[in-house]
Amino acid sequence: MSNEQQVRIYNPSEEMVKNAAVSGMDGYRALCKEAEDDYEGFWGRRAKELLDWKEPFTQVLDESNAPFFKWFADGKLNVSYNCLDRNVNNGLGDKVALIFEADNGDVTKVTYKDLLARVSKFANALRGMGVKKGDRVVIYLPMSIEGVVAMQACARVGATHSIVFGGFSAQALRDRIEDAGAVALITSDGQHRGGKALPLKPIADEALSLGGCDTIKNVVVVKRTGGDCNIVAGRDVWFHDACEGQSEVCEPEWVEAEHPLFILYTSGSTGKPKGVQHSSGGYLLQAVLSMKYSFDIKLDDIFWCTADIGWVTGHTFISYGPLACGATEIVFEGVPTYPDAGRFWKMIQDHKVTIFYTAPTAIRSLIKAADNNPAVHPTKYDLSSLRLLGSVGEPINPAAWQWYYDNVGGGRCPIVDTFWQTETGAHVITPMPGATPMVPGSCTLPFPGIQAAVVDETGTEVPWGQGGILVIKRPWPSMIRTIWGDPERFKKSYYPEDFKGKLYLAGDGAIRDVETGYFTITGRIDDVLNVSGHRMGTMEIESALVAHEKVAEAAVVGRPDDVTGEAIVAFVVLKGPRPTGDEAAAVIKELQNWVGHEIGPIAKPKDIRFGENLPKTRSGKIMRRLLRQLAKGEDVTQDTSTLENPHILEQLKG
Numbered sequence: 001m002s003n004e005q006q007v008r009i010y011n012p013s014e015e016m017v018k019n020a021a022v023s024g025m026d027g028y029r030a031l032c033k034e035a036e037d038d039y040e041g042f043w044g045r046r047a048k049e050l051l052d053w054k055e056p057f058t059q060v061l062d063e064s065n066a067p068f069f070k071w072f073a074d075g076k077l078n079v080s081y082n083c084l085d086r087n088v089n090n091g092l093g094d095k096v097a098l099i100f101e102a103d104n105g106d107v108t109k110v111t112y113k114d115l116l117a118r119v120s121k122f123a124n125a126l127r128g129m130g131v132k133k134g135d136r137v138v139i140y141l142p143m144s145i146e147g148v149v150a151m152q153a154c155a156r157v158g159a160t161h162s163i164v165f166g167g168f169s170a171q172a173l174r175d176r177i178e179d180a181g182a183v184a185l186i187t188s189d190g191q192h193r194g195g196k197a198l199p200l201k202p203i204a205d206e207a208l209s210l211g212g213c214d215t216i217k218n219v220v221v222v223k224r225t226g227g228d229c230n231i232v233a234g235r236d237v238w239f240h241d242a243c244e245g246q247s248e249v250c251e252p253e254w255v256e257a258e259h260p261l262f263i264l265y266t267s268g269s270t271g272k273p274k275g276v277q278h279s280s281g282g283y284l285l286q287a288v289l290s291m292k293y294s295f296d297i298k299l300d301d302i303f304w305c306t307a308d309i310g311w312v313t314g315h316t317f318i319s320y321g322p323l324a325c326g327a328t329e330i331v332f333e334g335v336p337t338y339p340d341a342g343r344f345w346k347m348i349q350d351h352k353v354t355i356f357y358t359a360p361t362a363i364r365s366l367i368k369a370a371d372n373n374p375a376v377h378p379t380k381y382d383l384s385s386l387r388l389l390g391s392v393g394e395p396i397n398p399a400a401w402q403w404y405y406d407n408v409g410g411g412r413c414p415i416v417d418t419f420w421q422t423e424t425g426a427h428v429i430t431p432m433p434g435a436t437p438m439v440p441g442s443c444t445l446p447f448p449g450i451q452a453a454v455v456d457e458t459g460t461e462v463p464w465g466q467g468g469i470l471v472i473k474r475p476w477p478s479m480i481r482t483i484w485g486d487p488e489r490f491k492k493s494y495y496p497e498d499f500k501g502k503l504y505l506a507g508d509g510a511i512r513d514v515e516t517g518y519f520t521i522t523g524r525i526d527d528v529l530n531v532s533g534h535r536m537g538t539m540e541i542e543s544a545l546v547a548h549e550k551v552a553e554a555a556v557v558g559r560p561d562d563v564t565g566e567a568i569v570a571f572v573v574l575k576g577p578r579p580t581g582d583e584a585a586a587v588i589k590e591l592q593n594w595v596g597h598e599i600g601p602i603a604k605p606k607d608i609r610f611g612e613n614l615p616k617t618r619s620g621k622i623m624r625r626l627l628r629q630l631a632k633g634e635d636v637t638q639d640t641s642t643l644e645n646p647h648i649l650e651q652l653k654g
């Protein structure tokens, strides 16, 4: 490595190299070469080998309507069949598929046979309500067995699901229901988190009352917390009542490989979230391949991805990838800090977890917790079952990597720092645990078959060692197909004219190491923030703020944060006079709660500052780079000569 600071390199153990699916760098390079020499052959062979097809495909990749690429288009399959029936048929019926641990510690195990029966019953119930192939179903559920069942049941009947994270507000839920034109909503009475029972159905009811949700014909309610729950006759039905008496056999709907398995909304650089549309065949193929190559999944592994099913990580690494591999996995309802910050470590110990996949923000908060309370330090638990660790969602800083490696992995487990996105569907840059020498803070090299590069504004590759824009040069099977209902926005966002429509624009900056070619992600290059591994659009938060009656104008930027990666800072101009002291504190609280109510608690600005105006150029453009400096508490060193109103910088210093 060329960097002046000493960079430690961690080689995979001999045992890992010997047993891993991708064995040694020779093994990795051979796969890359196979894909380079025969791109379609590489993906086609794996699609045949790793998925069960009802009707085989004859064409691998169809580029005739680029960038709307099609994969395995004339093949037919069913995702739920591939995740469930096929395992049962292969003798895994009595194997545990899900180990569900509730917030209060109760454990429920569900075998593949049992999961297939539960999914079939609910799929039959959905069919009974008239839900059919191509219909959209919105799922607004906490982490639960029913959450996985609902997703799988949609896949079984060919309905396209759209999960809305349980922490999103009524308004956010309404927007997504309307955009997707959903026919059904699956929710629960409430959810357990950190020892508290929180209501969910009232938020769903509020969303449905906001207007624009007339497409919803049925609401299915999972009973989780119990107690009073509003059930609207003729519209709402309890999940258990809907499943009661249904057959445990349900013929899957065989769909084309391109059939949309799901839409998942994510933040972009404009106000409106984008409905990222994924396919069935190509998506599932790479969910499986990521499990095999990046996680080296074996039949006796206990796999735990701590993400929520509301995010893409939960889709690929809870609801689909592990099940399609016949794995045993943990589904966790609770939070990492309840009953104490040793919860993750205790669960790894109790369930003998072998592969653990979490986010840097969780690691950083657990480092803090362990520093403050030695009793919850990971070394106080027996974590000897672990053999592989993963990180996802944001760059992992080398110090957190080292702590994770030493204290959780006991210095023996490789860490796969997996770079990917809602849009990529599966891993695109990541170490192979039995091959790639690891460097803390780098996601290392592309997944076999993925052609990632770093380019300048014209789309020309820059030399290693020089920062630039991360792109992917060829389409890949699990990529986003379009933005639901907005193909033009898909083209503009991901295949921009600057690159002649030929390169996939990830939205991140990256730099490759001069000697190894390893990728390091340098952060988003658009107006998207990453707070605790969650993607938030600055414009989305600004729109929410200006929707408040007191707010005239708002600009939102990110500032680095020790625990959450980035923190949200809002600069606000009120319609009335600029508040100070106690009055300012009260308005800050009010606006934070407002944003929490408009979007969800994850979008609440950590810091709000008031000015009589925002720093603007003479043409009226807000100078965001300047705001970013102010947010960090730095003195403004930038050229402010184009600034119309320099005096307001003083007010916004915070």
Ligand code: WT7
Residues within 6 Å of the ligand: 266, 312, 313, 391, 392, 393, 394, 395, 396, 417, 418, 419, 420, 421, 422, 423, 443, 506, 507, 508, 521, 523, 524, 530, 533, 534, 535
């Ligand atoms: C953005 C995608 C798909 C994972 C969950 C987040 C950032 C993700 C890494 C990583 C550096 C990362 C990028 C990316 N990101 N993983 N290993 N190293 N950055 O999915 O919400 O679609 O966000 O998360 O900025 O563009 P997402």
